[in-house]
Amino acid sequence: MRLRVDLLPHGHYPDVVLVIDTLRATTTAVTYLERGADALLLTSTPEVALGLKGEGFLLGGERGGLPIPGFDFGNSPVEAQPQNFTGKTVVMNTTNGTGASHVAAQTGKHVFLAALTNAHAAARRARAQATEEVAIVCAGTDERVGLEDVYTAGVIAEYLLALGEFSIDDGARIALTVRRNSGNPLEALSSSVHGARLSNLGLGEDVRYAAELSTSTVVPTLVQGDDVPEGTLRFIAG
Numbered sequence: 001m002r003l004r005v006d007l008l009p010h011g012h013y014p015d016v017v018l019v020i021d022t023l024r025a026t027t028t029a030v031t032y033l034e035r036g037a038d039a040l041l042l043t044s045t046p047e048v049a050l051g052l053k054g055e056g057f058l059l060g061g062e063r064g065g066l067p068i069p070g071f072d073f074g075n076s077p078v079e080a081q082p083q084n085f086t087g088k089t090v091v092m093n094t095t096n097g098t099g100a101s102h103v104a105a106q107t108g109k110h111v112f113l114a115a116l117t118n119a120h121a122a123a124r125r126a127r128a129q130a131t132e133e134v135a136i137v138c139a140g141t142d143e144r145v146g147l148e149d150v151y152t153a154g155v156i157a158e159y160l161l162a163l164g165e166f167s168i169d170d171g172a173r174i175a176l177t178v179r180r181n182s183g184n185p186l187e188a189l190s191s192s193v194h195g196a197r198l199s200n201l202g203l204g205e206d207v208r209y210a211a212e213l214s215t216s217t218v219v220p221t222l223v224q225g226d227d228v229p230e231g232t233l234r235f236i237a238g
């Protein structure tokens with residue numbers, strides 16, 4: 001079994017893919033499903049999301065870290081956490097995480113969303129489904145590598161290595177090294193460029209929330225089907 005970590009999305013994934021956008025899209029996605037959402041629709045563009053408004057969907061997303069005009073929510077797990085989304089589908093579009101999910105879905109056989117909050121459950125799910133490779137794909141920020149995503153990849157890589165034998169690539173070695181040398185999750189996320197940026201925007205609570213380790217067993221799982229609106233990917237709780 002191979003374990004591969006892409007520090008940025010590359011594509012050509014033959015088997016299991018775990019998409020990571022710790023700050024904040026995949027952390028928020030886990031929270032929506034934990035709070036009862038039936039499904040998530042991750043869109044290719046904000047316009048696709050806005051086109052679904054008024055069809056009983058709630059819209060969540062951001063640009064520049066701030067809520068998109070016309071959307072119901074930003075991209076904040078702390079905003080999502082106290083809400084009840086039972087019976088709702090949340091449509092998401094964000095700067096990095098939703099795009100990385102679309103890259104993964106082009107070829108991946110089994111695509112899951114992972115964060116620190118569901119790290120252990122995501123690793124177990126990946127190991128259970130994989131037949132040849134687990135690819136951990138870091139979304140990054142604006143096509144640049146993000147410490148928060150690489151750190152999370154290292155945490156999940158550690159869990160995977162505890163679950164079975166893997167041959168690992170250089171990306172996995174880098175992620176494991178970052179995980180072992182960047183302190184605890186909150187220290188790592190707080191020291192990242194994006195973590196500092198979110199704190200400067202007054203969103204430091206989201207950074208603290210995203211640093212909680214394995215507090216959720218929800219693993220957002222891509223489901224393929226013809227009934228999915230064009231330009232969207234449907235994820236349900238797995």
Ligand SMILES: O=C(O)[C@H](CS(=O)(=O)O)OP(=O)(O)O
Pocket residue numbers: 021023024025026062063064065066075094095096097098139140141142194198
């Ligand atoms: O909302 C976020 O944290 C980021 C937006 S940005 O990098 O601050 O512009 O989006 P994400 O897609 O969750 O990385």
Ligand SMILES: [Mg+2]
Pocket residue numbers: 021022023024025096097139140141146194
């Ligand atoms: Mg991000």
